[in-house]
Amino acid sequence: MDTIKKWFSLLYLRYEIVTCASMFEPWEKIFINVVIFSSLLLLIVSSCIFLPNYLSYLLELFGLTSDRPDTGFREIKT
Amino acid sequence: MKKSNDVLPRTNGIIQAYGFINGYGNSHTSNDKPVTIDNYTSKTSANAKFKDQFVLLQKTFLDHNKAKKKSKESFEEAPLITACLTYLGFYFLMIIGYLNQLFFVPKVATEKNRDGYVPLYDAFERFYSCYVYRRVKDCWNRPICSVPSDTLVLKDRITNDYGWTFEFTGTRTKCINLGSYNYLGFAQNSGPCAEDSIQAIGKYGISTSSTRRELGTNTLHNELEVLTAQFLGAEDAIVFGMGFATNALNLPSLISPGCLVVSDEKNHASIILGLRLSGATVKVYEHNNMKSLEQVIEKSIVNGQTLNGKPWKKILIILEGVFSMEGSIVKLPEIVDIKKKYGTYIYLDEAHSVGATGPNGRGITDYYGIDPKDIDIMMGTFTKSFGSAGGYIAGSKNLIDYLRTNSHAHCYASSMAPAVAQQILTSMKIIMGLDGTDEGKQRIDQLARNTRYFRKRLAQIGVITYGHEDSPVVPMLVYLFSKIGAVVRTLTKRKIAVVGAGFPATPIMEGRIRFCLSAAHTREQLDYFLQAIDEIGSTLGLKYSRKPQDAETIEY
Numbered sequence: 165m166d167t168i169k170k171w172f173s174l175l176y177l178r179y180e181i182v183t184c185a186s187m188f189e190p191w192e193k194i195f196i197n198v199v200i201f202s203s204l205l206l207l208i209v210s211s212c213i214f215l216p217n218y219l220s221y222l223l224e225l226f227g228l229t230s231d232r233p234d235t236g237f238r239e240i241k242t
Numbered sequence: 243m244k245k246s247n248d249v250l251p252r253t254n255g256i257i258q259a260y261g262f263i264n265g266y267g268n269s270h271t272s273n274d275k276p277v278t279i280d281n282y283t284s285k286t287s288a289n290a291k292f293k294d295q296f297v298l299l300q301k302t303f304l305d306h307n308k309a310k311k312k313s314k315e316s317f318e319e320a321p322l323i324t325a326c327l328t329y330l331g332f333y334f335l336m337i338i339g340y341l342n343q344l345f346f347v348p349k350v351a352t353e354k355n356r357d358g359y360v361p362l363y364d365a366f367e368r369f370y371s372c373y374v375y376r377r378v379k380d381c382w383n384r385p386i387c388s389v390p391s392d393t394l395v396l397k398d399r400i401t402n403d404y405g406w407t408f409e410f411t412g413t414r415t416k417c418i419n420l421g422s423y424n425y426l427g428f429a430q431n432s433g434p435c436a437e438d439s440i441q442a443i444g445k446y447g448i449s450t451s452s453t454r455r456e457l458g459t460n461t462l463h464n465e466l467e468v469l470t471a472q473f474l475g476a477e478d479a480i481v482f483g484m485g486f487a488t489n490a491l492n493l494p495s496l497i498s499p500g501c502l503v504v505s506d507e508k509n510h511a512s513i514i515l516g517l518r519l520s521g522a523t524v525k526v527y528e529h530n531n532m533k534s535l536e537q538v539i540e541k542s543i544v545n546g547q548t549l550n551g552k553p554w555k556k557i558l559i560i561l562e563g564v565f566s567m568e569g570s571i572v573k574l575p576e577i578v579d580i581k582k583k584y585g586t587y588i589y590l591d592e593a594h595s596v597g598a599t600g601p602n603g604r605g606i607t608d609y610y611g612i613d614p615k616d617i618d619i620m621m622g623t624f625t626k627s628f629g630s631a632g633g634y635i636a637g638s639k640n641l642i643d644y645l646r647t648n649s650h651a652h653c654y655a656s657s658m659a660p661a662v663a664q665q666i667l668t669s670m671k672i673i674m675g676l677d678g679t680d681e682g683k684q685r686i687d688q689l690a691r692n693t694r695y696f697r698k699r700l701a702q703i704g705v706i707t708y709g710h711e712d713s714p715v716v717p718m719l720v721y722l723f724s725k726i727g728a729v730v731r732t733l734t735k736r737k738i739a740v741v742g743a744g745f746p747a748t749p750i751m752e753g754r755i756r757f758c759l760s761a762a763h764t765r766e767q768l769d770y771f772l773q774a775i776d777e778i779g780s781t782l783g784l785k786y787s788r789k790p791q792d793a794e795t796i797e798y
Contacts, residue, residue, distance in 0.1 A: 178783060184331045184338075184724040187377035189404050192338045 314711045315530075315570055318787060320751065324721050328751055331722050339373030350406045370746075376405040378727035381742055387414065389431045390422040392762035394739060417734065418767050420757045421741035425598035425714050426685045427762030428629030428669045434677070435629065438668040439661040446660035458657030466663050467634075473670055474596075474604060475614040476636035478643075482651045483658040485593065485623030486512045488633030491651040494520040495644075496589075496619070502542050502554040504535060504586075506561045508568055513560055513591060522558075523548060529568065532576045535559070539584050557586040563595030563606040563622075567748060567756070569709025569717050571599070574610050578617075587618040597627025598714050603673050603686045609712070627673075630665040632658050685761040689714055691798065692759045692768060698796045699772050704785035714759040717743075718775075719752060720784055726753045728782055736774045765798050 180186040183200065185193050351372060361368070380401060388395035396415045399408040428435055442462065452458035463481060470479040482488045493516030497503060501522040505513065508529045517524050525542060528534040539557065546553055559581065561572050572590075581588050592605045600608030605622065607614045614620065620636040635645060646652055673682035693714045700707050706719040720729055726742035733740050744753040779785045 174781060177781065181722060181724050181728055181782065182327050182331065184334050187335075187724050187727060188338060189342075192342065195341075196334060196338060 315709060316711075317568075317570075317708055318706045318789065320706070320719065320721055321786060321788070324786060325751055328721050328723070328753070331724055332745075332750060335374050335377075335723065339369065343369060343373055348403060348406055350403070374723075378723075378730075378742075378744075379405040380408070381727050381730035384739075389429055390419055390424060391427065391429045392419060392424075392760060392764070392767060393417060394419040394422070396734070396739060415734070415737060417737045417739040418763075418771060419739050420759070420763075420771065421739055422760070423594065423626035423758055424629060424760045424762065425594075425627045425689055425758070426603070426629075426669070426673065426682075427688075427760050428627070428665075428672075429762075430629070434672070435665050435668045439665045442660045442664035448661070449659050450657045452656060453652075453654055454657045455653050460660065462660050462663040462667065463657060466658075466667055469667060469670055470634050471636055473674060474620055474636045475607070476620060477639045478641075479634050479636035480642050480645050480649070480652065481624075481632060481634045481658060481663075482649075483632050483655060483662075484651070485625045485631070485633035487651045487655060488621055488623065488635060489513050489591065490516045490519065491655070492621075492635060492645060492649050493517055493589075495648040495650065496520075497522040497556060497558055499523075500547060500552075500555040502557045504538055504542070504557065504559045506530070506565075506572075508565050509560060509562060510566065510591065510593070513562075517560070523554075529565070530570055530573060532573060532580065535577070536580055539580065539586065543584065557584065558589055559586055560589045561591070563590060563592040564599060564713050564715055565709075566594050566715055567717065567743065567754075569707070569713045569715040569756075571595070571609070571710040571713050572606060574606055574612055578612060581616070588616075589619040589621065590617050592620060592622035593633075594626055594715060596622040597673060597686075598689060599712065601686070603627070603682065624662075624666045628666045628669045630662050630669070632662060632666070688761040689759065692761065692763050695765075695796060695798050696757070696759055696768055696772070699768075700775070701787070701789070702791050702793075702796065703772065703776050703779055704787045704791055705775065705779055706786045708754070716757040716759065717754040718757065718784070719754050719786065721751065721753055721786070723753050725782060725784070726755065729755055729778065729784070732778050732782070733774060736778075738771055738774060 177186075183196055185196055188196065380399070385397045385399070386394050387397050393416055396417055398411045398413045398415055400411055401408050422429065430436060446460055446462065450458040450460060454463065466481050467479050470481060471477060482492075489510070489512035493513070497517075497520045499521040501520075503517055503520075503522050503524045505517065505524055505526055506529055507526045525538050527538045539559075542554070542557070545551070559577060561577065563574075564571055574590075577588065580586070590606065595609070596605040597603045599606055602608050604614075605620075606612075607617060607620075614636075615638075618637060619641065621633065622636075623633045624630045625632070635642070668677075671677050672679070673686070675682050690712070693712060693716075697707060697711050697716060700716065700718065708717045708719065709715065720726055720742075723744050726744050730740060730742045740755050740757060742753070742755050748754060775784075
């Protein structure tokens with residue numbers, strides 16, 4: 165438990181240094197954290213939702229798959 | 243294969259490689275298939291081919307090692323990811339800074355009754371110092387209240403408004419000092435130098451209150467000039483009360499419009515100011531790159547003056563002995579060759595090298611064993627190794643006489659204070675061994691030992707350091723702007739005082755911490771410091787180096 169705590173504090177320290185958050189005033193720190201985490205969240209959510217469809221569409225486009233999966237993306241396209 | 247400069251293990255390695263190849267071949271021949279003649283001959287020819295290749299490989303390997311051994315300087319490149327993160331950090335700083343400037347300007351930063359005046363500072367400069375530099379301002383300009391020798395006493399201060407203003411807490415911290423240019427450890431408040439200086443005040447007063455050309459010359463100045471010339475092996479020397487002014491005010495009297503100056507890109511601000519004042523054409527060559535220097539000179543000689551194509555009046559190469567930000571040592575022998583080939587002059591700024599380099603502490607010429615008469619103008623300061631203030635120019639008698647009549651710093655600036663001159667005289671005599679002891683020699687050896695040990699240990703720890711292995715200025719690269727502040731603050735907590743340098747003093751990418759070694763440092767102090775660097779290097783992530791590290795213990 166203690167080592168996990170230590171590991172997380174080290175990780176947070178590195179994060180703060182890379183984003184310069186260690187030099188910021190409190191409101192700036194909150195602002196930059198919100199910006200970074202919301203953009204990360206958006207990226208993760210969008211890639212979870214759309215990436216599988218995109219990938220299967222790409223595979224189909226280059227003729228790498230024989231069977232045609234029934235994807236929502238293709239339906240919209242046709 | 244541990245020691246790269248040892249010959250024997252390396253040949254062993256090559257022989258082992260041979261053995262491996264032969265063994266491979268043998269195992270191939272001893273398989274079930276019958277060996278035909280054709281097969282056999284092709285195999286032997288293949289073996290011979292291998293042998294040829296290996297001889298070639300060995301040769302290139304040896305050549306490569308020779309070249310490696312020759313260049314003692316290292317400028318390891320940063321990992322790409324670090325470069326990206328550094329820029330990312332700067333983008334964040336800029337964006338947040340502009341937002342802050344837009345919405346939350348504190349009371350201390352708003353000016354009153356300034357309507358109708360134009361702003362005094364450039365807009366970006368103001369923004370940078372208020373919203374980027376302010377965040378780490380507590381790491382610079384820290385007040386001290388002791389002699390800056392191997393240790394110093396910091397006056398603690400705190401800020402309640404994020405760096406706009408500071409307050410003293412009233413407490414003091416004693417720290418190990420790795421930030422002062424105290425190469426030979428003459429910054430002392432006791433000992434022969436201090437005693438002599440105090441006596442000089444009693445005898446000559448605090449100041450001469452006049453310029454050298456009027457009433458400001460006394461016997462100390464004359465004695466110092468003679469001794470400086472003797473110290474450097476030059477015909478004559480002239481001394482000034484300020485090191486920065488020695489460059490900035492003497493260069494305009496030496497060169498004029500129509501002259502060409504070829505200047506190293508990492509030259510100090512005082513040289514650049516002097517060159518701008520002189521009005522000469524300045525061309526910059528890549529740092530310590532002899533090919534670039536030769537190209538610039540060749541091109542300039544072929545093309546002549548920029549406007550009318552006439553030949554140049556004079557060509558002057560300006561360089562420093564030890565570069566204060568890079569920690570590199572100038573390649574003087576090559577430059578003297580270039581000088582002789584093209585008939586140019588050399589102006590050598592030995593601000594950081596005089597006293598600190600060379601077996602006798604006489605500077606770069608001593609380090610390379612070059613005749614000082616090959617260097618036309620030798621400039622240096624007394625601020626660093628001698629623990630005093632001021633600067634000198636040494637050279638031929640003609641040159642110095644010319645400077646005595648024409649130099650602005652000689653004619654108009656007030657002369658060196660007697661106590662300051664006495665400090666230089668005593669410390670210089672100690673370095674030269676004229677005081678009858680070998681203390682000077684001991685100090686020089688101690689500095690060389692400290693430097694070697696410190697640089698090797700840092701390489702072992704795995705941080706990237708720049709520069710030459712014999713240079714007492716050791717910049718440690720931390721790259722990220724926020725890491726400069728983090729390292730300086732963490733080290734201060736561990737009672738170690740260091741100096742950081744970031745943009746605009748260095749390129750944006752290359753934030754660094756600069757350590758200056760001293761003969762006054764003991765092994766215990768260095769070990770304590772290296773231990774601290776090892777620990778914070780792991781937590782803050784400073785171990786960028788991808789070079790192989792030998793695990794052997796390094797002898798002091």
